[in-house]
Amino acid sequence: MALYSDTVMDHFQHPRNVGEMPDADGIGEVGNAVCGDIMRMYIKVKDGIITDVKFKTFGCGSAIASSSMATEMIKGKPITEALELSNKAVAQALDGLPAHKLHCSVLAEEAVRAAVKDYYDKQGIAYDPAVFGCDDCAKAHEHAEG
């Protein structure tokens, strides 16, 4: 069996929504280069709906595929729904990730949340800080669940 599912390879080779967004309403960046994974996610929001998403990722094939899949899963969705995106849902949508790559899906979940948090901060929208978790890669590895 190949390391990655066909879906992972498809998103890796044809990443959706890759790029930058100069007029983003929220930007989230998680991970760190020392650990070997960084995801940056840009969102455009209108009337509580995420109208556009872009990402840039430094990382392995599954990190790129997880970012790509996460952008597809939140594009056009209300912010409240985007906040519910779990790493498990990203991994499942990718038809699974190898156990040691599950942290990539955690980073994708965290990148989305970081972008939303940035949007809230910029807009002065009040939120419960407990909703937004860690963005540190070591923790991401610990938190990975299939």
Add this chain to the structure above:
Amino acid sequence: MYVYADNAATTSLSPKALEAMMPYFTETYGNASSLHSPGQRAAEALQAAREAVAAAINADFKEIYFTGGGSEADNQAIISGAMAGARKGKKHIISTAFEHHAVLHTLNKLEKEGFEVTLLPVHENGVVTVEDVAAAIRPDTALVTIMFVNNEIGTIQPIAEIAALCHEKGVLMHTDAVQAVGHIPVDVQALGVDMLSMAAHKFHGPKGVGALYARRGVPLVNVIEGGQQERGKRGGTENIPGIVGMAAAIGEATADLPAHMAYVTGLREKLIEGLSKIPHSRLNGDRDKRVPGTVNFCFEGIEGEGLLLWLDQKGVAASSGSACTSGSLDPSHVLLALGIPHEIAHGSLRLSIDVLNTPEEIDHILKVVPEVVDYLRAMSPVWDELERGLTPHLI
């Protein structure tokens, strides 16, 4: 075009080696320990193979012990050296920070058994110095084990000089020559080492077979207990097809070595020249003290696994020292030992070519690597920050 440029991982089996092996699977399948004629024919093949392997490294056939590969040979050499020292109250071992895990993990095990291990630095150029070894040798040093050629960056270590120093100090010297045999001249007399490990599949022999050279008088300790095979030092029915294949391959690899080295070095130089044109890239390891076929580069702003997956799609088989390819959180211990920062080490690429590669294949590598590096940099937030001057370029 699909280019296999991962010969330091393993090589294809030479057709001549395969041909030599075939009869020993189906016709001459006897056990070399058996008295009957099929067994005796296997024993003759075993002896001829032992002589051929010995001749290739200028050893006596009685100094060659066949093993199940390079890792086993490393394990046995180090455990033997450690035990020989321990009997004289010497429990200190010297090695380097960038050895293969077959060496490092064996040393870890010995540390837990009360041995003390000094791992020497390998400096920015990936070459240990004789002075470092001299400074580390103590009255209780039992063994020095230093690889001949590093598997990831291809740097050659001054083994003959280190062995001479060890003998002066009464210390046993082992070298893991898995990446050297068949690629550069290996003469155990000229090197003066006490033990040397090799693996057949690194020079177009079969997988699962290797050998340990142990100079006469070096007391070997069994890693595998069993019958009287390999002069009682390695139990288990001999892998005759594998051993015959190893002998055929080593003969072939060493027959035209100077010509092969010149050819592969030419390809490598072209590769280094071409890859150096990629901005913010660096060649890892000493520019000159290197094996002909191994080239290791770091490209800033990208991660190695993505690079490998794309290269595979575009027809190049390579490897990387990134954390994602190692299955751990840390990038290659070899690159870290050179003092390369984590974020750079993640973006490493090893290309290991050999005599089967063609100039056209090098052209193909030089076409696709820059394309993939550019593509991955374009989607990398790390590269973005480097290019916008938010973080300084490290290379």
